[in-house]
Each structure stands twice: as structure tokens, then as C-alpha cells.
Amino acid sequence: MRFHINGDIREADVDIRTSLLDLLREHLALPGTKKGCNQGACGACTVLVDGNRINSCLALAVQYEEREITTIEGIGTVDQLDALQAMFVEHDGFQCGYCTPGQICSAIAMAAEAQRGLPSFVTPDLAAQAIRLDHDELRERMSGNLCRCGAYNGIIDAIRATFVEEVA
Amino acid sequence: MESFTFARAADAREAIALASSRSETRYLGGGTNLVDLMRETIERPRTLIDVTGLANEIAVRGDGAVVIGAAVTNTALAEHRHIRTLYPVLSRAILAGASAQIRNMATVGGNLLQRTRCYYFYDNEAAACNKRAPGSGCDARDGFNRIHAILGASPACVATHPSDMCVALSALDAIVHVDGPNGPRTIPMTDFHRLPEDRPDIETMLETGELITAIELPAAAIARRSTYRKVRDRASYAFALVSVAAAIDVQDGVVADVRLALGGVAHKPWRAHQVERLLVGQPATHAAFRVAAEAELADAVPLRDNAFKIELARRTIAATLADLVP
Ligand SMILES: Cc1cc2nc3c(=O)[nH]c(=O)nc-3n(C[C@H](O)[C@H](O)[C@H](O)COP(=O)(O)OP(=O)(O)OC[C@H]3O[C@@H](n4cnc5c(N)ncnc54)[C@H](O)[C@@H]3O)c2cc1C
Ligand code: SF4
Ligand code: FES
Ligand code: FES
Numbered sequence: 001m002r003f004h005i006n007g008d009i010r011e012a013d014v015d016i017r018t019s020l021l022d023l024l025r026e027h028l029a030l031p032g033t034k035k036g037c038n039q040g041a042c043g044a045c046t047v048l049v050d051g052n053r054i055n056s057c058l059a060l061a062v063q064y065e066e067r068e069i070t071t072i073e074g075i076g077t078v079d080q081l082d083a084l085q086a087m088f089v090e091h092d093g094f095q096c097g098y099c100t101p102g103q104i105c106s107a108i109a110m111a112a113e114a115q116r117g118l119p120s121f122v123t124p125d126l127a128a129q130a131i132r133l134d135h136d137e138l139r140e141r142m143s144g145n146l147c148r149c150g151a152y153n154g155i156i157d158a159i160r161a162t163f164v165e166e167v168a
Numbered sequence: 169m170e171s172f173t174f175a176r177a178a179d180a181r182e183a184i185a186l187a188s189s190r191s192e193t194r195y196l197g198g199g200t201n202l203v204d205l206m207r208e209t210i211e212r213p214r215t216l217i218d219v220t221g222l223a224n225e226i227a228v229r230g231d232g233a234v235v236i237g238a239a240v241t242n243t244a245l246a247e248h249r250h251i252r253t254l255y256p257v258l259s260r261a262i263l264a265g266a267s268a269q270i271r272n273m274a275t276v277g278g279n280l281l282q283r284t285r286c287y288y289f290y291d292n293e294a295a296a297c298n299k300r301a302p303g304s305g306c307d308a309r310d311g312f313n314r315i316h317a318i319l320g321a322s323p324a325c326v327a328t329h330p331s332d333m334c335v336a337l338s339a340l341d342a343i344v345h346v347d348g349p350n351g352p353r354t355i356p357m358t359d360f361h362r363l364p365e366d367r368p369d370i371e372t373m374l375e376t377g378e379l380i381t382a383i384e385l386p387a388a389a390i391a392r393r394s395t396y397r398k399v400r401d402r403a404s405y406a407f408a409l410v411s412v413a414a415a416i417d418v419q420d421g422v423v424a425d426v427r428l429a430l431g432g433v434a435h436k437p438w439r440a441h442q443v444e445r446l447l448v449g450q451p452a453t454h455a456a457f458r459v460a461a462e463a464e465l466a467d468a469v470p471l472r473d474n475a476f477k478i479e480l481a482r483r484t485i486a487a488t489l490a491d492l493v494p
Binding site: 015016017019038039040043046049052053054055058059060062063106109110113117118119120121123126127139140141143144145 | 273
């Protein structure tokens with residue numbers, strides 16, 4: 001199977017049952033994406049496919065051949081943090097850090113969704129052209145990512161500082 | 169998970185031909201339910217036929233009806249401008265379900281066929297379940313059944329249908345387009361899912377090998393004023409205890425037309441015909457909504473842990489309608 005990951009083309013000869021998450025972690029040496037529940041319920045395994053966030057644990061790898069996959073390894077490096085990663089550091093957006101790669105990937109796609117006008121369940125007027133990312137919107141839109149340490153306030157502050165203040 | 173062979177279909181005919189030429193096949197949408205069930209070995213298909221490459225379009229027909237391809241993702245459907253403005257109940261119902269990550273993967277076809285979240289159904293190792301193993305019994309009936317059905321259940325099964333999207337589709341009188349070995353046909357959404365009776369393992373009217381190709385939304389001016397309300401144990405990312413999809417048309421303070429369906433209460437999305445019949449011609453007041461809601465729940469049967477759902481459903485019906493009336 002052939003995959004496009006973080007700008008590289010990667011080949012892997014894996015069992016048809018392999019999830020995208022296991023492919024990344026076990027076969028392609030990209031352990032940044034984390035396995036939490038393995039059932040779609042925690043968001044730790046969030047990666048981007050063609051810029052959209054998905055749970056890689058419920059994804060069969062074979063369905064994602066030839067798509068553009070971005071993992072946390074493709075977002076920033078230790079020497080050159082992405083803007084959102086820098087804000088996570090500044091605002092104490094993590095404790096153990098286990099959920100952080102998923103939170104970062106998720107928030108990047110979340111900002112793009114809001115930018116193109118995708119409403120959420122708490123958006124008052126679904127027909128509105130522009131989305132204001134207030135506290136309720138951010139909480140609802142990030143609810144697919146759980147953090148067992150409860151670093152939510154820092155996570156929300158980091159996302160606000162990166163995507164909301166920048167827009168305002 | 170047991171092993172399987174994988175095939176990608178180029179079009180509906182090829183998908184159906186592949187399904188008929190092999191045994192124990194399943195069509196694969198986003199995999200958000202099927203992959204999970206395969207891991208638990210509750211589903212053990214020998215062949216998966218990927219249908220996410222088929223029918224990705226949302227088209228508005230000349231007569232105003234909207235035809236939604238079965239492979240359209242839940243996000244794309246909720247986001248579509250025509251749906252957001254003319255059928256807000258459908259957008260909001262979809263946005264009430266799962267998480268953004270899952271809605272990006274989940275397809276319309278897969279959402280219709282997602283299976284119950286009854287814990288005993290998922291407990292392949294230890295629980296008796298007539299839906300999973302016909303004739304084995306039902307551990308939910310006298311067990312932990314807080315999330316189970318209060319309407320239309322049978323002694324064989326008290327599970328609920330978990331979909332939010334399907335509740336809105338039921339209220340909107342959507343039509344399911346299918347194709348299969350015997351050719352194409354349509355099934356009204358309100359008839360698509362079955363009540364459990366003595367065969368809870370048979371959940372829909374689909375025949376073996378039939379593929380969902382599209383969902384049709386008839387033009388419905390009433391849907392402009394519509395919404396979806398979901399009551400659950402936490403504010404988001406949880407299945408419904410009770411949900412209400414409602415649309416209403418009020419003229420001079422009187423209900424001219426109303427559509428209402430309930431989620432979380434039955435083995436299928438529950439179209440509230442009683443509410444609809446009783447309200448047309450009545451004043452659009454909270455008192456009238458409450459009377460209609462009481463009639464709808466008159467035949468509700470509580471289980472050990474879920475009697476609270478009866479009053480919850482009555483209140484949610486009345487409150488949702490009241491919110492829609494200016
Ligand atoms: C953690 C979690 C929380 C969730 N919360 C909610 C919630 O709150 N509300 C809600 O409504 N849903 C919820 N869901 C369920 C989710 O919406 C469904 O899993 C999803 O809609 C299924 O779509 P899919 O495309 O991934 O289907 P798949 O998993 O690919 O398939 C499901 C079934 O449909 C069949 N199928 C797929 N496409 C077709 C077709 N075209 N024709 C015939 N058969 C087909 C498959 O064979 C399979 O039997 C949740 C899921 C998870 C994992
Ligand atoms: S309620 Fe239905 S799905 Fe749940 S255990 Fe009983 S038979 Fe199985
Ligand atoms: S590991 Fe994928 S959602 Fe939890
Ligand atoms: S920082 Fe530990 S789980 Fe979120």
C-alpha cells in the first residue's frame with residue numbers, strides 16, 4: 001500500500017486489518033499520534049486527511065491510500081514549533097502531553113472549519129455566513145478530544161490566542 | 169478482527185455485482201461503526217466493498233427536492249447551504265451526533281445502518297442478546313436499561329436506534345433510494361427501520377446485497393422553521409436519552425401543520441403521528457403542545473431504569489415546539 005504522509009510517499013506491506021493509527025505507529029515509525037480508547041471516543045489519534053480531522057483508530061489504512069495525511073510530525077519540530085504548539089507551551093495547554101498531538105491536529109482543522117463557515121450544534125443561526133469562535137463554540141467544536149489531565153482551560157486559551165485573537 | 173478481502177467499487181452496479189458474487193459481504197462507508205463491530209467480532213464479513221467513492225453529490229432537483237448521495241459525509245451534508253437554510257433540523261441533528269472527527273468520516277448510508285449502542289449487544293463475551301445471537305435471550309430487559317426503549321419495544325428486544333440524523337429524516341418524510349440484485353426501488357424513511365417484534369436481528373427493510381444509493385428530501389416549506397433538540401448525560405459527544413426533531417407552521421396563532429419525530433425512545437426513529445394529528449387546527453400554545461405530547465406517550469412502557477424518559481420526552485416535545493413558535 002502507498003501513502004502520502006507529511007509530504008513524503010511511504011510504502012508499507014501490512015495486513016488488510018491494519019488501522020491507519022497502527023500503520024503510523026507500528027509500521028512507519030511515526031509514534032507522535034497516540035492511541036487512547038481505540039474506539040473513536042477520545043480523539044487522541046486525530047490526524048488530518050486532505051486537511052480534515054479524523055480518528056485514525058477507526059480508519060482502515062487501506063481506505064486512505066493516495067490521500068494527503070498529516071500527523072503531528074508534519075506540523076512542527078522541536079526547533080521550530082508551529083504557532084499553536086508555541087501557544088500550548090505558553091498557556092500550559094498540557095500536563096502529561098498524551099492528548100496533545102490529537103488536540104493540536106484537531107484545533108488546526110477546527111479553525112479551518114470555522115473559517116469556511118461550518119456551523120456547530122451550538123451555533124445560534126445555522127444560516128449565518130461567519131462563525132464567531134466564542135468560548136461555547138470552541139468547547140463544542142473541540143469536544144471530540146478528551147484530556148484526562150483536565151488541561152482544558154490552557155488548551156482553550158492556547159487555541160484562542162492562536163486562532164481567535166489573530167483573526168480579531 | 170477476522171480477516172477479509174477488500175474491494176473498491178467504481179459504481180453502484182459494480183458494488184452490487186461484487187456483493188452478489190461473494191458471501192458475507194458488507195459495504196463499507198467511513199467504517200466508524202463497522203470497524204468497531206468487526207474488532208469486537210460482532211460483525212465478521214468475509215469481504216468489504218468500499219462504497220465511499222460512489223454518490224458524493226448533493227443535488228437540488230427542479231421540483232425542489234434534494235437528492236443526497238449515500239457517500240456524502242455527515243459533515244458535508246450538515247454544511248450544505250441549502251440544507252442549513254431550508255432544512256435546519258437536519259443540519260442540527262447531524263451536528264448533535266458524535267464528534268467532528270467522526271462526522272468527517274461517517275457517510276449518509278452508514279449512518280442509516282449504524283447499529284444500536286445497547287451495552288449487552290456489544291458484550292459479545294458474556295451477554296445474551298437476541299439481536300446478536302437470535303434466540304439467546306435479552307439481558308437488557310431486566311438489566312441495566314436506562315438508555316433503552318419506552319415505545320414499540322417487544323419482549324425480544326428493548327434496544328433503541330442511536331442515530332440523530334435519522335430522526336430528522338423521519339420528520340422530513342425522506343425517501344431512501346436503494347439498488348440491488350433485483351433493481352432499484354425506494355423506501356419511505358418512516359418504514360425503513362423495523363420495530364423489533366420477534367426478529368430484532370432484522371433491523372431494516374433492506375434485502376441481502378441491497379445498496380443505499382441516495383436519500384431524497386421532498387421539498388417542504390414547513391422545514392424552514394425546524395430544529396433538533398437532544399437531551400443527553402453530558403453537554404456534547406454523547407448519544408441521546410431523548411431527542412426531538414420538529415418543524416411547525418403557525419398561521420394567526422393556530423397550528424397549520426407540524427412534523428415531529430423522537431429519538432432515543434424506540435428501536436427506530438419514532439414519528440410522532442399523535443402529536444401531529446392532535447395539534448393541527450389547535451392554538452399554538454404550550455398547553456396544547458403538552459396535551460399532544462401526553463397523548464403520544466400514553467402507550468409508553470417503562471423498564472426498570474428508564475421511567476424518567478417518559479416525562480422527559482413529554483417535556484422535550486412541548487419545549488421544542490414552544491421554542492419554534494415566536
Ligand atoms: C464514539 C462515537 C460516538 C458516536 N455518537 C453518535 C451520536 O451521538 N449520534 C449519532 O447519530 N451517531 C453517533 N455515532 C455513530 C456514527 O454516526 C456512525 O458510526 C456513522 O454514522 C456510521 O457511518 P459510516 O459511514 O462510518 O458507516 P460504516 O461503519 O462504514 O457502516 C455502518 C453500516 O452501514 C453499512 N453501509 C455503509 N454504507 C452503505 C450503503 N451505501 N449501502 C448499504 N449499506 C451501507 C455497512 O455495511 C455497515 O453495516 C457515534 C460513533 C462513535 C464511534
Ligand atoms: S435490548 Fe436488544 S440489543 Fe440489547 S441485549 Fe436485548 S436483544 Fe440485544
Ligand atoms: S484512540 Fe482514536 S479516538 Fe481514542
Ligand atoms: S495532557 Fe494529559 S491527557 Fe491531556
